[in-house]
Amino acid sequence: MKTRPIVGRAKAGNRSSLASDEITSPGDAVDQDSVADQDSAVVTIDVAELSAEHADLLARFTGEVGADAVIESGVAGRELVVRIEPAAWVSAALACKTKLGFDYLGFVAGIDWLPTPAAGGDDAEGDTSAPVQPKDMTFGVAGSAGRFQVFARVGSTKVARYGITLKADLKESAPHIDSWFSVYPGADWHERECWEMYGFIFDGHPSLRHLYLPHEFEGFPLRKDFPLLAREVKPWPGLVNVEAMPGVDDEEGGD
Amino acid sequence: MTAFDVDPKLYSPLADSHLNVELDTGDMVLNIGPQHPATHGTFRLVVRLDGERVIKADPVIGYMHRGYEKLTEYRTYPQVTTLINRIDWLSSFANEVPFIAAAEQLMGIEAPPRALYIRTILTEMARISTFLLFLGEMGLQVGAITPAFLGFRDREYPLNLIESATGGRFHPNFNRIGGIKDDLPWGWIAECRNTMRKMLDSCDIFEDLVLGNPIFQARTRGIGIIPAELGAAYGVSGSNIRASGVDWDLRRDGEPLLPYNEIDWKVWTHQDGDSYARYWVRLQETRESARMILHLLDQMPSGPIMAKVPRIIKVPQGETYVAAENPLGEMGYYIISKGATGPFRVKIRTASFSNVSIMPWLLQGIYVPDVITVLASLYFILGDIDK
C-alpha cells in the first residue's frame, strides 16, 4: 500500500473502532449482511459497544496520564469527555498524540458556564426573542469546578471514527493554562481565538494576539456577561409568533 | 602585540557589519490582500520578501468575522441553520447536515431513510459545485483563464438542481430537525442523472485542460508539500490531508450520519502532498461524488421525509460533538444544550480555519507566484475561516 502512489479503497462497511488499533485492510468486500441489516434505520448507535470502547479508551488514557490527573469522565454523543487537572493539560495532550494515536487536532475552545443573563438586565425588559436558558448554573458532561473551562478535541486519522474531548477547569480570577502549541502546532490560532473570546491566557503561546477582532478591542465577547448589543438595542427583526413585549409598543412603536 | 594582532572579538563583527551593509538589499513587506483576487474575499497575507522569496508569512484574518458562535446563543435551533448556511457559503447544504444531526442526536430523533438519502445527494451536489469552482479557480490562479469560465459554467448545473429541489441556490436552508422540508420535485431524478453524466464529462475536460498541462504540472508539483503528520497536528482535514497520503474520510470513517455505507465508493488519496496532489484528489472526488449520486438515485428508498417531531423544538440537556466531511474538510459542531429552545454554546469547528492555520509554516521560503498557487490549492472559503 505504501509503494503505490495512489491509494483508493472500496467502502468496507463500518470501519475500525478504537478498541483495536489495526486498520481494516483495503479492498474488503462490502459486507452484504450488515448493509441489509441497516436498511431500516441507517443511523444506529450501539450503546453497549460504544460504552465498552469508551471504557477501554478511558482506561488507556488514565494509564498514560495518571489516575490522579483524571477528575471525571462522561460521554457526549459518541465522544468520550474527560475532565483533567489543569496541571496535566499539556502532558495529557502529549500522551494523546504520542501514545494513544490522536494525531489530529480538532479544536481548542472555551466554555463559560455562567447562566445566560436576560437581555437588558434582570428586569427582563429587553429582548425576549432569544431562547430562555435556565437561571441556575449547571455544568455539562464531566462537570466543572467553576465558571470557566477550556475544552479541546483531538481525533485520529489512523484509528478513526472517535476522538476524545478533554476539559480542564480554569480559575475565574486568573484563567491561566499551558499552551498546546508545542504539542499540536495547530493550536496556535485556536488558542488565540480562545484568548480573545474568553480571556483565557495560554502560557507558553508564542504570540497571543488578536485573531478575529481589531487590535484595540476590549472585552471578551463569548463570555456570557458580554451583552449582544444588537439585541439590547432592539429585538431581533426576524422575530415571529411572540407576544408583543410589555411597554415596548408604547415607547418605540414596535418594529 | 603587533599591529596585526587585532582582537577577533572586536574585528570580526565589524567586518561582518561592513559586509552586511554592502550586501543588504533590504526586505520588502508585501500585503497580499485584504483586496486581492487570489484571496477569495477579504483575507490578508503579510509576506516579508527577499527578492521574490518569502521569508515570513503572517495571515491576518477576521475581516469577515460575524460572531456566529455568539449569535447561535441567541437563536432557536431551527433559526441557527440559517446562520450556519453562511459559514461556508459555497456548500451551504453540507454545513447544515452536521448541526441538524447533532440536534437530532440529542433529541433522540432519527430522520427517515428517504430524507437521509436526499440529504446525501444534496451534500454531494454541494461538494460537486464547490469543487468545480475550485477546479476552475485553481486554473485561474495558476494563470489560465479558460478553466475558470468552464468551472463557472459547469457549476451552474448542480446549483440549478439544488435550487429546483430546495428553492435556494446558495443558501438552501432545507434541513429540518427530523428530516427535510420537502420531497424532490417531479422529474428531478431524471434531470439529476443527466446532470451527473455531464459532470463526469466536465471532469474529463478539467483533467485534459488543467491537470495534463505541462506548465500546470511544472507550477504545482513539489510546491507546498504538507507532510501528513504535521498536517494532522495542524488539524488539516479533508482533501488537503488526503492529498498527503492520509486515507481518512469522515464520510467513511466518521459517524454514520448519512447512508454512505450503503453505496459503493472509493476514498481517493495521493502520496505527494503538494498542490498538484490536492488538485488531483479534488478532481477525483468530484468524479466520485457524481458517481455516488448516480448510485444513490438508483437505491433511493420511498417513504416519508420527516420523522415525528414536537412542534416546539426543545433539545434535552446534554452535549454532543458531530462532525461531517464537508467539501473543505471536517466541519463539526460541539453543542451544549441546557434543555432550552436554543443552544447554550455551540463551538463551530470549521475546516478552512485549521487548513489555513498551517500557512505560516507552509509558505516559508517559496516564491510569490507559488504563494498564490498554494493558497489556491488549499482552497479556503473566507466565511469558513472567519465564522
Place this chain on the structure above:
Amino acid sequence: MSHLLAIDLPGGWQTTLGIKTLIVMGLIPVGALVLGYTFLLKMMSHMQSRVGPMDPGGFHGWFQLIGDGIKFIQKEDIIPAGADKRVFKMAPAVVVMSTFLMFVVLPAGPNAVVAGSIHNGIGGIDVGIFYALAVSSLSVIGVLMAGWASSNKYALIGALRAAAQLIAYELPLVLAVVGVVVQAGTMNLQGIVFAQRDGEIFGWGGIGSPYILTQFVGFCLFMVAAQAELTQPPFDMPVAESELVAGYMVEYTGFRFLFFFIGEFGTAFVYAGLAATLFLGGWSIPGVEGEIANWVGPLVLFAKIMFVAFLMFWARFSYPRLREDQLQSLAWKWMIPISLINILVTGALKVAL
C-alpha cells in the same frame, strides 16, 4: 520628409502623399486593431463559453467593443498621490508609440511600403527587421516608467519582472530572425517577402518558398519569444492578474489603461504581422501578380496576421503561467542554444547549397 516617407503607390496617388501617409500610419493600424480585437475577443468568448461578451447588441455581442470604449472613456483618470505624475502620464504613450512605430515597416504590397526609399526596385528600409525589433524594445521603457512612477509595490515588481523578461526574450527573438535574414540575404522586410515569393521548393515555384518550411524551428522560437515579449500567457508574469493584480498597470484607470490595452493588442498584432511577413510570405499570394497585388496584398497580409494571431491567442487562452525562474531557464537554457544551432545550420546550408 518625403524621402523618409516615400510611398510609391500606383496611379496619380503620389500627389496626395500626406493624406496617404495619414491613412497608412493612422487608419490602417487602427482599423486592423479594431478588426483584430473584435475577432480575437469573439474567438476568446467562444473558446471560454463566455456569456458576457457575447450578449451586448445581439449578434455575437457586436456592441461589446463599443461599450468597452465608452466605459473606458467615461472612467475617472486617477493618478495616485505618491506617483511621479509626469512619468506616470507619459508611460502609456511610450508603450503605444513603440507599437505604432513598428507598423511603419510592415509591407502590405509590392509598392505599398510606408517608410524607406526605393533601392533596386524594392521599397522599405534596408534594415527593416532590425528597426522593428529595436523599436519593439522601447516598450520596456514605458513599462518600467509605469511601474516605477505608480509608487506601488505590485507595479514595481511587475515592471521589474517585465524588464527581466523582455531582455531575456529579446535574444531568442533576434536570433530566430537571423535564420530568416541569412536565408533571404537581406534585412529588408520587403526583400524578405520578395525572396519568399520568388523562391522555389526543389525547383518548384508554385507557392514560392515560405520560410516556415525551411525555418520551422525559427518560426516556433519566434512565436514563443513573441509571446514572451507580449507578456501574454504563458509568460504573463509582469501582469499576472492573480499574483500582482495587474502588475505595472495596477494603478492605471480609464483611458490610460486603455492605452496599455491597445498597446498589448496592437503589439500582438504587429508581432503576428512580423511572423506573417518573415515566415508566411507576407502580402504575397500565389497567382496574384502585378498592379493588383497592391490591392490584394493588404487583405492577404491581414488574413495571415489573423491566422498567426489566432495561434498566439489560442496559446494565451489555454496555458497557465510559468514562474519567473522557469521562464528565465526556458530562455537561457533552451531557446538561445536552439536558436544558435538553427543559425549555424542555416548558415552552413546556405554556404553549401
